[in-house]
Amino acid sequence: MMRWAGSMSRDTSGTVKHSPLSAAMAHTIVKLTVKDVRFPTSLEQHGSDAMHTDPDYSVAYVVLDTDCGLRGFGFTFTLGKGTEIVVCAVEALSALVVGKCLQEIVSDFRAFYRLLTSDDQMRWLGPEKGVIQLATAAVLNAVWDLWARAEGKPLWKLLVDMDPEQIVSCIDFRYITDVLTEKEALDILMKAQAGKQQREDEMLKKGYPAYTTSCAWLGYTDQQLKQLCTDALKSGWTKFKMKVGADLEDDIRRCRLIREMIGPNNTLMIDANQRWDVAEAISRVSRLAEFKPLWIEEPTSPDDVLGHATISKALAPLGIGVATGEQCQNRVMFKQLLQASALQFVQIDSCRLGSVNENLAVLLMAHKFQVPVCPHAGGVGLCELVQHLILFDYVCVSASLDNRMCEYVDHLHEHFTSPVVIQDAHYMPPKDPGYSCEMLDSSVQRHEYPEGEEWKLLMK
Ligand SMILES: [Mg+2]
Numbered sequence: 001m002m003r004w005a006g007s008m009s010r011d012t013s014g015t016v017k018h019s020p021l022s023a024a025m026a027h028t029i030v031k032l033t034v035k036d037v038r039f040p041t042s043l044e045q046h047g048s049d050a051m052h053t054d055p056d057y058s059v060a061y062v063v064l065d066t067d068c069g070l071r072g073f074g075f076t077f078t079l080g081k082g083t084e085i086v087v088c089a090v091e092a093l094s095a096l097v098v099g100k101c102l103q104e105i106v107s108d109f110r111a112f113y114r115l116l117t118s119d120d121q122m123r124w125l126g127p128e129k130g131v132i133q134l135a136t137a138a139v140l141n142a143v144w145d146l147w148a149r150a151e152g153k154p155l156w157k158l159l160v161d162m163d164p165e166q167i168v169s170c171i172d173f174r175y176i177t178d179v180l181t182e183k184e185a186l187d188i189l190m191k192a193q194a195g196k197q198q199r200e201d202e203m204l205k206k207g208y209p210a211y212t213t214s215c216a217w218l219g220y221t222d223q224q225l226k227q228l229c230t231d232a233l234k235s236g237w238t239k240f241k242m243k244v245g246a247d248l249e250d251d252i253r254r255c256r257l258i259r260e261m262i263g264p265n266n267t268l269m270i271d272a273n274q275r276w277d278v279a280e281a282i283s284r285v286s287r288l289a290e291f292k293p294l295w296i297e298e299p300t301s302p303d304d305v306l307g308h309a310t311i312s313k314a315l316a317p318l319g320i321g322v323a324t325g326e327q328c329q330n331r332v333m334f335k336q337l338l339q340a341s342a343l344q345f346v347q348i349d350s351c352r353l354g355s356v357n358e359n360l361a362v363l364l365m366a367h368k369f370q371v372p373v374c375p376h377a378g379g380v381g382l383c384e385l386v387q388h389l390i391l392f393d394y395v396c397v398s399a400s401l402d403n404r405m406c407e408y409v410d411h412l413h414e415h416f417t418s419p420v421v422i423q424d425a426h427y428m429p430p431k432d433p434g435y436s437c438e439m440l441d442s443s444v445q446r447h448e449y450p451e452g453e454e455w456k457l458l459m460k
Helices: 020-026 083-094 102-107 109-117 130-151 155-161 164-169 182-191 196-206 222-234 248-262 278-287 305-318 331-339 355-369 382-398 441-447 453-459
Strands: 008-010 016-018 029-038 058-066 071-078 208-212 239-243 267-271 293-297 321-324 406-408 421-423 426-428
Touching: 020 102, 029 083, 029 130, 029 441, 058 083, 058 130, 071 083, 071 130, 083 130, 102 109, 102 130, 109 130, 109 355, 130 155, 130 355, 155 382, 164 182, 182 355, 182 382, 196 382, 208 382, 222 239, 222 248, 239 248, 248 267, 248 278, 278 293, 278 305, 305 321, 305 331, 331 355, 355 382, 382 406, 382 426, 441 453
Parallel strands: 208 239, 208 406, 239 267, 267 293, 293 321
Antiparallel strands: 008 016, 029 058, 058 071, 208 426, 421 426
């Protein structure tokens, strides 16, 4: 059983009094609701890249109701069409969650993670990949949100305050013990206890460094790129990512334009969103080497571990690393990418992997291999969520900011009850209890697909 600091107290007569928070821990999840919520971002080409030319940023949005009135919110991210399939998968998992008490779940979170991911019939749909894993992420994100709210803390702080044994008890080590045992994970966390408070204070004061992807979606005109770069520079951004991978001449022109705009000392990253075959990736990126990108992101299929290794090896002499992870389906794939030296930047995603539980495993493996974690964000709500994970990584795992930054995209934050706070190109640690997953009721209603007002208007 876990210990809950502050969840109970004694009055002057010595009688144990449970606080409302611990009462919340004892309460039961009585209902799971899931909604298909879509934003028509394709109208203005926000999010457009070499493979996803017209995305409508969307979520399968989960609400957990408990019998004490406390609610948990969670979601997974999609690009529009097909969200109804994820909704269906969440509904299929619902029976495994409803009726459970929060304390019962989190006191053996590893077992609960495995209950969702290893149901003997449903695991055939994955296991731990594709739509069923997206659904697992949505459900578990809501459970983590509920837990953090029950404790009255933002999720990052809930994690930071857990002792190493508690953290490790949330992770399913199945299939990764050949590179990371429970004991090794514990050792990493114990070692990082030194200086933890100092790092937490530093984050609260300065925030976590971020880079922007908002300036250079593939569908934007050169004029738009220029204007957005000018604005971003004025706001203090020093690290920029741009989309590449369609036409080579366009890539060269756009890279030159952005490098000229940001100057030689700021950081540039390029992202091909899986557009190329392996040899093509090497030749295309070599042609862009003169613009000094720090990394090429998703050069090829996210499943091609050895392909990424070949690309990494070929680009190393040019000083260009390989980054990937936003469509890396589970911890096993990350394990192989790390084992094969196939990536130089690990891009965790809060809605692709099996929620916080599986992300913890990846953070610890990345630390073991000494590969920096630079989370994927953007979409709708991904910035809100992943900031919690990277704050935990810095305070309790990596203890380093070298070559590390978290993606930021300036879209759709206005739909959240606790939107991200960016100051001087840094993520400021969230203060509200929970995992920052809750959306405004009005936004959910308006954007529910297809019957929300926004979609009714568009379909007229
Ligand atoms: Mg990307």
